[in-house]
Amino acid sequence: MSTTHITQMKAYGTNLVAGVSPGSGGKKIYNLPVFDLVEEVVKEFGPIDTTIICVHPYQVLDAALEAIASQIQQIIIISAGVPPLDMVQLLRKTEACETLVVGPNSPGIIVPGQILLGTQPSEFYTPGSVGIVSRSSTLTYEVAWELTKAGLGQSISVSIGSDAIVGSSFLQWLQILDEDESTEAIVLVGQPGGGSEEAAAQYIAETIDKPVIAYIAGRHAPPAKHWRQTGTLATVVGREQNFGTAQNKVAAFAAAGVPVADRPSQIPELLKQAIAQGVGV
Template structure:
């Protein structure tokens, strides 16, 4: 991963998923935004960025691009991401929500073959507090520190960061992996990244109803993660048999445990893995201080 202020960053598309305010916020934070790509708008300037028709034109002028932030319409995401992969961009952040599942299947097959890291879709991106902002996360909730955050939610990610900041616990990195039906990088990948990250001393995992990613994460934590992990699962009072729209549960499979995807299933898996679970976001700092020596 290349997440430094020197990393060259591209934006593909300027639609409803990103605004001039978000672009200005990234620039103010020190993110090295070099250009935008918007087919048919080449030669123009938008939000203070030179705009090109093709990613390859950006590469020709600025050299290797480390990260692209994709903000095109949902049915254009696959083409935009494949264009980025063809230009050897190693990190793709998809802000767009509602990407067709079959498009994501095709994209992830290509990304895996090319060793490209995909975050999202339906993700506000990544922030390394004090260094770089990639996406639409509100930087004012963050402060540099040693706690890594990995989340499926968007707004819950910010709330957890705010609770940590209020308690004097800074963050090393915060990522929302996205909450569409099919997303790129998983809890497992980011747990491994944070476990190996030298600046991270503890990890906060934020989950919500739908799917089985939290259960898989709980097993992985028990088997492979050495650093302390604190979890928070939203939606404990969600009605059984219901799923939040943004979690993108595709279908109920015949023969599946009726408890599958519920908050209760996730809480049980985390309990079995002996992962402390906060009852509310404001309790996370207290649990962290019990697990590690943070002043």
């Protein structure tokens, strides 16, 4: 994580207390005290709410398990390319202790005007009532900027990550946003690979009471191309031919009655229409 990101989080009001880097205890990095172990940070500062992990992908599992052992309830993994079996092991562990994992390959979470956890560029955001949940990174910022330009502020924006296996899911965050009193409408940003968007579409149709607008990236990408890490686990024996494609995801949202934008710039208008019509309410 760069000086820019540390400085931006501090300037945004995020209470960063320390860094952890084995072998560097006692030093300072970006004006933060550095410790060798997470448990030393907890001993010094008391309970820690969130840890942001940006180590080599093969070191992520150890870092996350150390955080869990120190009772940290939210883990944000910036690193991309974490080995899938490491993520399987981590998720089994988090299920037993109810730890929320965001990522890997995620720029994190921002509550505009309040807190920034990760690398999201805060200048694209403004406080409001639209929640954003996304599998993308840069597209998340683009959608936020389109909303900001249209006068639609955001309550929270989270990128769940675009590795093949991620921690928290669309379903978890849809539930969080549906229960969040400051969120009045939701924008979901998906992309090819896997079946998480199809599951989200069904969940929205059955459960969500707020207006939802979807946008699926990569609709015009060559069908044989993998979409970054998300496509690496998409080819499974017995799956239908269109499994994981952008077209399949668009069709799932259409069947669920969720408006799908053709491009990010179309999202604000569709959102305003959905809110005015009470779609999902």
